[in-house]
Amino acid sequence: MSSSDEQLFINTTSCSSPTLLEVKASKRKLPSSNKQRCHAKQARLQEAPPPAKLQTRCRADAKTDAKPAIKTSSLFKHNPDIPEVHRAEVCPLTEKIFTSDSFADFKLHPHLVATLNKVLNVSTLTSVQKQSIPALLSGKDAIVRSQTGSGKTLCYAVPLVQSLQSLQSKVQRSDGPLALVIVPTRELAQQTFVTFQKLLKPFTWIVPGVLMGGEKKKSEKARLRKGINILVSTPGRLVDHIKHTLCIAFSAVRWLVLDEADRTLDLGFEKDLTVILNSLNSTGPERQNVLLSATLTHGVTRLADICLKDPVSIQVCEPASPNTSAPVDQSESFALPTGLHHFVVVVPSKVRLVCLATFLLHACQAKKVMVFVSSCEEVDFLHSLLCGVLSANGKARLVFMRLHGNMCQEERSEVFHTFKSSACGVLLCTDVAARGLHLPQVTWIIQYTPPCSVAEYIHRAGRTARIGQMGSSLLFLTPGESAFVDVLAKGNIGLSEMKLPDILAYLMKDDTYKGRGKYHSQASRAALEQEARERATVLQTHFENFVHADATSLRNAKKGCVRSSNRTTPRQRTPPLTNSLPVSSSPQRKTRRRRRRERRRARSFSNHAALTLPENQDFSHTFDDNTFFLSTF
Numbered sequence: 001m002s003s004s005d006e007q008l009f010i011n012t013t014s015c016s017s018p019t020l021l022e023v024k025a026s027k028r029k030l031p032s033s034n035k036q037r038c039h040a041k042q043a044r045l046q047e048a049p050p051p052a053k054l055q056t057r058c059r060a061d062a063k064t065d066a067k068p069a070i071k072t073s074s075l076f077k078h079n080p081d082i083p084e085v086h087r088a089e090v091c092p093l094t095e096k097i098f099t100s101d102s103f104a105d106f107k108l109h110p111h112l113v114a115t116l117n118k119v120l121n122v123s124t125l126t127s128v129q130k131q132s133i134p135a136l137l138s139g140k141d142a143i144v145r146s147q148t149g150s151g152k153t154l155c156y157a158v159p160l161v162q163s164l165q166s167l168q169s170k171v172q173r174s175d176g177p178l179a180l181v182i183v184p185t186r187e188l189a190q191q192t193f194v195t196f197q198k199l200l201k202p203f204t205w206i207v208p209g210v211l212m213g214g215e216k217k218k219s220e221k222a223r224l225r226k227g228i229n230i231l232v233s234t235p236g237r238l239v240d241h242i243k244h245t246l247c248i249a250f251s252a253v254r255w256l257v258l259d260e261a262d263r264t265l266d267l268g269f270e271k272d273l274t275v276i277l278n279s280l281n282s283t284g285p286e287r288q289n290v291l292l293s294a295t296l297t298h299g300v301t302r303l304a305d306i307c308l309k310d311p312v313s314i315q316v317c318e319p320a321s322p323n324t325s326a327p328v329d330q331s332e333s334f335a336l337p338t339g340l341h342h343f344v345v346v347v348p349s350k351v352r353l354v355c356l357a358t359f360l361l362h363a364c365q366a367k368k369v370m371v372f373v374s375s376c377e378e379v380d381f382l383h384s385l386l387c388g389v390l391s392a393n394g395k396a397r398l399v400f401m402r403l404h405g406n407m408c409q410e411e412r413s414e415v416f417h418t419f420k421s422s423a424c425g426v427l428l429c430t431d432v433a434a435r436g437l438h439l440p441q442v443t444w445i446i447q448y449t450p451p452c453s454v455a456e457y458i459h460r461a462g463r464t465a466r467i468g469q470m471g472s473s474l475l476f477l478t479p480g481e482s483a484f485v486d487v488l489a490k491g492n493i494g495l496s497e498m499k500l501p502d503i504l505a506y507l508m509k510d511d512t513y514k515g516r517g518k519y520h521s522q523a524s525r526a527a528l529e530q531e532a533r534e535r536a537t538v539l540q541t542h543f544e545n546f547v548h549a550d551a552t553s554l555r556n557a558k559k560g561c562v563r564s565s566n567r568t569t570p571r572q573r574t575p576p577l578t579n580s581l582p583v584s585s586s587p588q589r590k591t592r593r594r595r596r597r598e599r600r601r602a603r604s605f606s607n608h609a610a611l612t613l614p615e616n617q618d619f620s621h622t623f624d625d626n627t628f629f630l631s632t633f
């Protein structure tokens, strides 16, 4: 057994065994004066009356004196108590996904209907499509809100293609952009572009195109020069072209779509949107405008005021039970897919990593899973750690992938396509993958770091259970964060609790991480629980050895750890958009935007700290040196 193993296996029940303080002192080779201080502190602790809980445990121990001592690890000591999670009564809003109507019921070009049936494999309308498509075909502006995975893309794409193909003077490339679709992330831009490519198969004279950060500007300029009629873009890159590409002209734009509009504002793109809107407003014919998201809130009302003219508001949700007495504030509650099951597990910081690893090892084999964490550094660190420890174990058939905003565009695209087409695998990602992406057959969403808001929870969880399918979401909270369950309950999201011991019990299914205990299936529940804890400690030791194996992984652990400590839960919404914000023309705009985002995050973290950290609680004991980096994951 390695020295770190020895340090972790500490006998807590035997009186002659070393205490945690002693083990730490000997491990660090403290000077004798420090050791004396340890003993003095220990003596003080012994003089003080033990807390009521401890007294009960002592009495229980006295009764079982004759039994052999059970070993426990420091991983399970000195953790804050896990609070009871109360299942609040919620009144979820639901949406009926499918209707009995079909696309053929609308006055659409027959080739468009055939393409929908044969290329996109869709024939029956979803509820939101049934309401949105006729409204948009009639030329109205619209604000569309419906649950994740309900087919909102086709809500605007079908009427848009129908209207462009029916223009009296046939569309030509030289007309330039006739429709502008703004989306917050590159992957969503790619996905939306592909949908248009498919829809436009019978209408080859209408050319779709995509502009997004990370791609070569030179080749984008060349494509713009040749002519793009339906332009899908992320806001930042479009603004870049508006400023630096002479051939981009919006004089013919007659459609503006802002998909995931609330996220676009959240990401701090207000100024970019202002530039785009100003540039559109200065020229161009009468325009039809559409805003869409599963979570359109008050934050986007200002945006709607600015860019929509007398819009129709489309939302299909209704309370799940018409008999419920609780009033439903529909402006702040959102419909969730009925096939989506919500779980929460409250885990002390030190145990989070083994809890995640155990869950992945045993509940997610041969399945497609997304794990959301708070920062790019955390994704990188977890990816190398889980690949290095779990994939190295021959029995685990887990494939880990990673996706975040600091990766080069080529790798991002490759991972996105690989995960999309895979039947199984674990994607570790930041919120860059939380919005709009349709990744078929994802069965579990794990929110390893909690989201910033109820809306973000909904979008992350909404990557599964799409278009009438089933799926599950598991939210990790530390004891100090458990109040977030009430925040979600206010948004009418009810979670079922998974208990930490039940997850760790998965480790008993095989002996890969066997501890020193010799328990068998007939052993008492307490003994089996103890064995599961020992196995968890063995697994934790594997992680720690991996981190301490070389300087690079230690550095990565520190980086990931620093970022993860900045994670935030319910956050203030971005200030509302103003009509004519000053536009920054500095070349350092991106850096300034990033700094602003960091400042905002820091501000919201200090708000959050009040929620998560009980006052006057000393957390120093929560971490022992060796587990510090890992314990915060």
Ligand SMILES: Nc1ncnc2c1ncn2[C@@H]1O[C@H](COP(=O)(O)OP(=O)(O)OP(=O)(O)O)[C@@H](O)[C@H]1O
Pocket: 120, 121, 122, 123, 124, 125, 126, 129, 146, 147, 148, 149, 150, 151, 152, 153, 154, 293, 294, 435, 436, 437, 438, 462, 466, 467
């Ligand atoms: N009427 C339909 N019948 C069957 N499948 C459909 C239908 N409409 C759309 N789909 C498919 O459902 C999937 C999800 O659609 P889409 O991504 O547009 O959902 P969304 O509502 O925009 O989700 P999110 O809110 O997460 O962005 C897509 O693969 C799409 O092809």
